[in-house]
Amino acid sequence: MQHASRRFICLVVLILSSSIACAQTVGKPEDQVRWRQGAYATLGWSMTRIKANVDGAFNKEQVMQAANVIQAIANSGMKQLYGAGTETANGFHPTHAKSALFKDGDKVGELAKDFVQQANEMAKIAVAGEAAAVKTQFGALGKSCKNCHDKYREKD
Amino acid sequence: MQHASRRFICLVVLILSSSIACAQTVGKPEDQVRWRQGAYATLGWSMTRIKANVDGAFNKEQVMQAANVIQAIANSGMKQLYGAGTETANGFHPTHAKSALFKDGDKVGELAKDFVQQANEMAKIAVAGEAAAVKTQFGALGKSCKNCHDKYREKD
Numbered sequence: 347m348q349h350a351s352r353r354f355i356c357l358v359v360l361i362l363s364s365s366i367a368c369a370q371t372v373g374k375p376e377d378q379v380r381w382r383q384g385a386y387a388t389l390g391w392s393m394t395r396i397k398a399n400v401d402g403a404f405n406k407e408q409v410m411q412a413a414n415v416i417q418a419i420a421n422s423g424m425k426q427l428y429g430a431g432t433e434t435a436n437g438f439h440p441t442h443a444k445s446a447l448f449k450d451g452d453k454v455g456e457l458a459k460d461f462v463q464q465a466n467e468m469a470k471i472a473v474a475g476e477a478a479a480v481k482t483q484f485g486a487l488g489k490s491c492k493n494c495h496d497k498y499r500e501k502d
Numbered sequence: 503m504q505h506a507s508r509r510f511i512c513l514v515v516l517i518l519s520s521s522i523a524c525a526q527t528v529g530k531p532e533d534q535v536r537w538r539q540g541a542y543a544t545l546g547w548s549m550t551r552i553k554a555n556v557d558g559a560f561n562k563e564q565v566m567q568a569a570n571v572i573q574a575i576a577n578s579g580m581k582q583l584y585g586a587g588t589e590t591a592n593g594f595h596p597t598h599a600k601s602a603l604f605k606d607g608d609k610v611g612e613l614a615k616d617f618v619q620q621a622n623e624m625a626k627i628a629v630a631g632e633a634a635a636v637k638t639q640f641g642a643l644g645k646s647c648k649n650c651h652d653k654y655r656e657k658d
Contacts (some may be wrong), residue, residue: 370554370564373547383594384543388575391529391537391583398526408526411578418574419544422567427547438539438594 371426379437382427385419392416393491396468396484399477406475413465413472416487420465425458447498454498461490527582535593538583541575548572549647552624552640555633562631569621569628572643576621581614603654613650620646 373381392412399409433448435441447454464487471483529537548568555565589604591597603610620643627639 370551370558370561372550372554377547377550381543381547384540384547387537387540387594388544391533391540392578394528394533395526398528402526405526408579411574414574415578418567418570422548422571423564438543 371429373427373429375429375431375435376437378427378429378432379435379441381437382424382432383437383439383441385422385424385427389416389419389491393484393488396480400481400484404477404480406472409475409480410469410472413469417465417469420462442500442502444498444500450498454494457490457494457497461487461494464490527585529583529585531585531587531591532593534583534585534588535591535597537593538580538588539593539595539597541578541580541583545572545575545647549640549644552636556637556640560633560636562628565631565636566625566628569625573621573625576618598656598658600654600656606654610650610654613646613653617643617646617650 392415395412396409399405428443428448432441433443433445464483468480468483468487471479548571551568552565555561584599584604588597589599589601620639624636624639624643627635
């Protein structure tokens with residue numbers, strides 16, 4: 347039924363304005379929470395890889411792989427994984443998102459936009475392959491993650 | 503100590519051949535299992551999104567977002583998340599990888615190569631934005647996932 351009404355709303359929107367294409371929202375709240383936890387774990391892996399490269403032997407190929415993953419996830423529209431019911435749902439584990447995250451739309455949007463910009467910049471810098479520049483951008487990117495975590499993520 | 507000896511080995515390799523750059527292996531076995539489970543969950547989200555678009559209203563932007571995530575993860579060198587000790591380690595949950603996965607190097611490599619090719623093709627087709635072509639490629643990509651799952655993944 348939910349699916350049918352979503353399609354109906356899409357249809358109405360399409361009739362009202364042919365320039366608007368409806369994005370499909372997928373998954374139950376538990377799926378959305380599990381998927382976002384999965385995406386954050388994948389970001390965590392990728393950040394850890396970049397850090398290992400700037401702290402140790404630098405492998406440009408590995409840094410590019412990690413930066414591309416971060417860029418793709420940053421630009422994937424993760425907002426869709428914060429749908430109704432995900433405030434308290436369990437994914438792989440209970441969500442770490444604070445309730446304020448679901449209320450502070452504008453502030454969260456700003457922080458998300460900064461993260462996307464830093465991720466895009468990291469992908470560009472990774473292609474150039476200069477270890478020092480990657481290290482600097484790793485700091486800026488990490489800060490954009492931390493700015494959101496500090497405000498909207500429960501401590502482990 | 504492990505970190506130090508890895509750096510030492512890298513150094514030796516670099517001295518022996520300046521053309522070889524050492525890829526950093528990161529994470530304890532439990533981290534690697536959690537990261538790979540996270541990456542597979544992110545692939546699952548992305549496949550579900552593409553399916554929703556080919557079954558329902560088609561949104562090119564969303565399909566591209568999902569296809570880019572799949573391509574980046576497919577090309578990320580996930581092999582590094584199957585290190586020693588990950589055969590039985592717990593990540594978000596116990597691993598679903600069968601023990602044969604850690605023994606059949608060549609066969610796993612072939613299946614992984616097919617997945618990467620299908621993921622690259624999907625990203626290309628998503629840019630063109632033809633729903634019918636995306637649907638066909640979604641089938642081919644899904645088959646490349648299933649071929650590996652059937653052989654090397656325990657049922658849920």
